[in-house]
Amino acid sequence: MSEREVMEYDVIVVGGGPAGLACAMRLKQLNAEINVCVIEKAAEVGAHILSGAVIETAPLDKLLPDWRKQPPPICVPVKKDEFFLYGKKSARRLLTPPQLGNHGNVIVSLGAMCAWLGTHAENLGVDIFPGYAASDIAWNEDGSVKGVVIGDMGVDKSGEPKDTYVEGIEIHAPVTVLAEGCRGHLSKQLIRHFKLDSGSDPQTYGIGMKELWRLPEGRVTPGLVQHSIGWPLDKQTYGGSFVYHLDDNRVALGFVAGLDYQDPEFMPFEAFQQFKHHPRMRALLDGGEIISSGARAIIEGGFQSLPTTEMPGALLIGDAAGLLNVPKIKGTHQALSSGMLAAEHLHQQGESLSSKGFDQALRASPIVSELKKVRNIRPGFYKGLWFGLANAAWETVTAGLSPWTLRNHADHTVLKTNLSVQREWVERELPPKDRLASVYYAATEHDEDQPVHLQILEPDVCVTRCVEEYNNPCTRFCPANVYEMVEDQQGMRLQINAANCVHCKTCDIKDPYQIINWVTPEGGAGPNYQNL
Amino acid sequence: MKVLVFIKRVVDYNVRVKVRPDGSGVDTAGVKMSINPFDEIALEEALQMREAGKAEEVVVVSAGGNECQQQLRTGLAMGADRAIQIDTAGALQPLTAARAFLALVQQEQPGIVLMGKQAIDDDNNQTGQMLAALWGRPQATNAAEVVLNGDSARVTREVDAGLEVLDVDLPAVITTDLRLNTPRFVKLPDIMKAKKKPLDVVALDDLTGSSEADLQIDQWSPPAQRSKGIMVDDVAGLVTELKSRGLL
Numbered sequence: 109m110s111e112r113e114v115m116e117y118d119v120i121v122v123g124g125g126p127a128g129l130a131c132a133m134r135l136k137q138l139n140a141e142i143n144v145c146v147i148e149k150a151a152e153v154g155a156h157i158l159s160g161a162v163i164e165t166a167p168l169d170k171l172l173p174d175w176r177k178q179p180p181p182i183c184v185p186v187k188k189d190e191f192f193l194y195g196k197k198s199a200r201r202l203l204t205p206p207q208l209g210n211h212g213n214v215i216v217s218l219g220a221m222c223a224w225l226g227t228h229a230e231n232l233g234v235d236i237f238p239g240y241a242a243s244d245i246a247w248n249e250d251g252s253v254k255g256v257v258i259g260d261m262g263v264d265k266s267g268e269p270k271d272t273y274v275e276g277i278e279i280h281a282p283v284t285v286l287a288e289g290c291r292g293h294l295s296k297q298l299i300r301h302f303k304l305d306s307g308s309d310p311q312t313y314g315i316g317m318k319e320l321w322r323l324p325e326g327r328v329t330p331g332l333v334q335h336s337i338g339w340p341l342d343k344q345t346y347g348g349s350f351v352y353h354l355d356d357n358r359v360a361l362g363f364v365a366g367l368d369y370q371d372p373e374f375m376p377f378e379a380f381q382q383f384k385h386h387p388r389m390r391a392l393l394d395g396g397e398i399i400s401s402g403a404r405a406i407i408e409g410g411f412q413s414l415p416t417t418e419m420p421g422a423l424l425i426g427d428a429a430g431l432l433n434v435p436k437i438k439g440t441h442q443a444l445s446s447g448m449l450a451a452e453h454l455h456q457q458g459e460s461l462s463s464k465g466f467d468q469a470l471r472a473s474p475i476v477s478e479l480k481k482v483r484n485i486r487p488g489f490y491k492g493l494w495f496g497l498a499n500a501a502w503e504t505v506t507a508g509l510s511p512w513t514l515r516n517h518a519d520h521t522v523l524k525t526n527l528s529v530q531r532e533w534v535e536r537e538l539p540p541k542d543r544l545a546s547v548y549y550a551a552t553e554h555d556e557d558q559p560v561h562l563q564i565l566e567p568d569v570c571v572t573r574c575v576e577e578y579n580n581p582c583t584r585f586c587p588a589n590v591y592e593m594v595e596d597q598q599g600m601r602l603q604i605n606a607a608n609c610v611h612c613k614t615c616d617i618k619d620p621y622q623i624i625n626w627v628t629p630e631g632g633a634g635p636n637y638q639n640l
Numbered sequence: 641m642k643v644l645v646f647i648k649r650v651v652d653y654n655v656r657v658k659v660r661p662d663g664s665g666v667d668t669a670g671v672k673m674s675i676n677p678f679d680e681i682a683l684e685e686a687l688q689m690r691e692a693g694k695a696e697e698v699v700v701v702s703a704g705g706n707e708c709q710q711q712l713r714t715g716l717a718m719g720a721d722r723a724i725q726i727d728t729a730g731a732l733q734p735l736t737a738a739r740a741f742l743a744l745v746q747q748e749q750p751g752i753v754l755m756g757k758q759a760i761d762d763d764n765n766q767t768g769q770m771l772a773a774l775w776g777r778p779q780a781t782n783a784a785e786v787v788l789n790g791d792s793a794r795v796t797r798e799v800d801a802g803l804e805v806l807d808v809d810l811p812a813v814i815t816t817d818l819r820l821n822t823p824r825f826v827k828l829p830d831i832m833k834a835k836k837k838p839l840d841v842v843a844l845d846d847l848t849g850s851s852e853a854d855l856q857i858d859q860w861s862p863p864a865q866r867s868k869g870i871m872v873d874d875v876a877g878l879v880t881e882l883k884s885r886g887l888l
Binding site: 223 | 652654655656658661669670671672822823824825826827828829831832
């Protein structure tokens, strides 16, 4: 292979989400001479971002003191919080947990907000490269991270170069900041390589699905924030819904399910669609129009699962590190704050930029103390909904001062065989009718003639052990119908519809044998989320 | 020889377009925008002409507000030598665009004008033809192959009946179809180089003398939703249903 072309920067940021953009912007604010670039695999900044999103605004005040004068495109102040326990047809209003009190917060589209932040970053002199995937790590001879390798473009299915082939370049920098979000594929490699998680619990995750709807006049109450627990989830499965009322007759709704669910037959996408058919939701949505949809894994391990966030030549911020606050169901403020903290930490070192000392700085900051305070709430739900709620109340009253720390377990280890959970699903009528229709609203696109970016490390397992033990749960947990078992002359085999992928990473997390490896497809491929 | 390529900023082909609730147009807020794919093919063809030594300069032009500079920068990163933005607030009708392009063509004196056969947003398929007529020069539309022979070009066109081969004298307007070529990927360092290439802005009024549109659009509306069908058990059932609706 020929020597790749190289570009040099002072700092490389991988991922144009809130953490990465805040880091790049802060670096430029502190020292305009620092050369910083942001690599983003989506065709445009924000196009792969999906979040609720009700956000705390303090970090924005710090990053852009005048932001309220020209707020992001969707920005609705929260007026009222409601919290419900759903039965199949019932809905009981509960006291809103204090963590879910949103006074002073705003509802945004995180995708639109990131596009807006991207413009600010470019004005500060940050070089943003959307449409390029950081596919590999570049290494120094001393074993430290040297930078990233951009994926080659124009490679065909079999790995051969097409007429349009362009070799990806390498980007080198003293420090690489990984801001890939939940289960970033480079972060995953680096955590493994440097054993950054040797002192922490396994990471845990959820899957979040979201749709944006436009409703008939008169139904939307701008600023109303509603959350629910209960139906359609069984008591052993953690999760719930959100419904955020925006402006312009739009409403953002979504559903989150913990990926520590035990029933291999469970299908998160179906649970979300069922939730939409609760009588209360139907009354809201009937006659409305779906605008866009998508899905993304959410990092839930919190304090116990936080890996070491620095390594030679690189550091982890935002959800790549795992800073989301689960009881608040918010990670954006943590992402922004950790990005700024990383920038400040790097700036303090003066001429010789280094990742050293960042982990300590992060752990000494309010970012991690916020996580420590709520550390026992999410794991409490391993024992079911009622225990989880009681435990959450205790942890809230005691402000996390319990002398114990509940442990986390890896999501892929908890599927049970021969578990038959009866689910009384109703017949659905609201769009999208199935996962393929949903992918259509995600506007996802991959050139079909490229290597499959979902690598199955041991394909035999799918048709031997997995089909026997779990009946191929990948065909159900994937919200985009990427995985299908098909039968042809050679017998049963797993078919991978990689072009449907919305880059949520659920398969990489939940597959019980850990034989699905998500790698970056050609840059620019993937969903094109609109205002999610 | 100089090649002038006209590109249009359009809603990306992957996006499901929605009409704004008030019917004032297509909702483009938060929507991915791209170079019209046919125009991208036109630009690729121009770059290949230059690489083959048959053209010296490729100039990429777009009409729109400052947001279309994003597409012009992409064109420069692909390899165009310089860019011109025709500054105008609203969308241009084909005739207005052709008039503005004509003024630019007269200034720049290109050997070939290339553009997509149509833009994927309004699908007019008119601007290239109108420009050729106003300019008084030959046109070859829907090009699937272009071969330059000195001061003429042999263009293979995709037409309903098959392929049609035309010889056109240059300068001429050639509009491009899907199968002409596959546009290149932009190399990352070229994005940085593109930032340093010249991008001139000219006001639409300065080119046409007036920015008045020839057409005015009153109302946009989405196509009617298809109503739900019914399942019939057999042919007899189908016949009965058709008869009951007076269709048989």
